[in-house]
């Protein structure tokens with residue numbers, strides 16, 4: 001049991017003025033998802049909970065009056081499936097946000113909106129809403145149908161690829177920009193050419209890869225299997241070569257972010273995943289957390305749940321002195337220190353994501369994970385190698 005006196009003493013040295021700035025607020029309009037992907041980490045995706053419209057004002061009051069607020073805020077509607085609630089829900093939400101903004105957005109900071117969706121429910125009415133409110137759309141699709149449909153299935157076990165492509169066609173017909181997230185798992189690794197060709201042929205030019213992670217109720221990742229690292233390296237190396245051939249037309253987030261840091265000679269000291277209140281996550285009941293959005297719906301042995309407060313009763317800054325926050329924060333900060341002291345990739349990583357550290361190592365106070373090997377270390381080696389070769393710096 002943690003000693004409260006010790007907490008209080010340590011608490012005095014915590015400078016919350018360094019927390020934030022809030023750059024991303026992830027709001028859960030519903031916990032329900034119409035799909036049942038087998039690698040999903042969310043435990044409550046079968047429950048049809050819905051965010052009450054009455055919570056919009058307190059949510060935006062909490063955001064817009066917070067001392068952690070920065071110069072802008074991105075609101076991402078996500079997790080379960082944000083289009084599982086009707087268009088009319090968002091029409092009412094946007095009216096209420098406008099009312100709350102008039103009251104609380106005294107500095108008139110820009111508020112941008114995005115939706116991360118499985119894409120299966122997009123139709124003309126959704127496209128009209130996206131246009132009207134300038135909503136950026138992120139779609140989850142794992143490449144061609146023979147790969148996507150292995151894991152991303154409907155609740156009756158059917159593949160969802162055709163429905164996602166119907167949604168993408170709506171976006172394209174409406175000239176709406178979108179990016180995609182593709183989950184890389186064991187089944188993807190032999191098919192870099194097919195995945196690339198699928199994106200290219202369908203005019204999908206803004207791609208992010210998420211590695212299948214050990215997380216939440218997905219208790220093992222297929223990428224943990226022995227021998228996977230070499231296959232993953234070969235996959236990413238081939239994808240880099242294919243991407244380079246497009247003369248920068250097709251962009252992959254993982255390459256772009258590391259290239260950007262290296263070429264601009266910038267280095268990270270932290271990330272929004274491990275620094276308090278750069279990300280705020282709010283569930284359908286108005287409960288909130290910070291750090292990785294994946295933590296909001298999860299309970300763990302050492303930390304309990306990650307709900308720090310509720311917008312009806314707490315402010316973001318008021319929870320920073322709670323024992324629960326301090327337990328999480330101390331371990332998160334210690335884990336980042338371990339990374340800083342021991343990892344040569346720290347400058348392009350910033351110390352990683354606590355959720356990966358917890359799920360793989362059992363504590364935020366830890367460093368390397370398979371997730372960071374794949375997402376940061378291997379990709380950095382590929383990018384550095386390619387850049388050195390392009391400048392004739394490599395001995396190979």
Ligand code: SF4
Nearest residue numbers: 339343349352368372
């Ligand atoms: S790559 Fe892994 S070990 Fe290195 S800083 Fe990032 S999270 Fe830490």
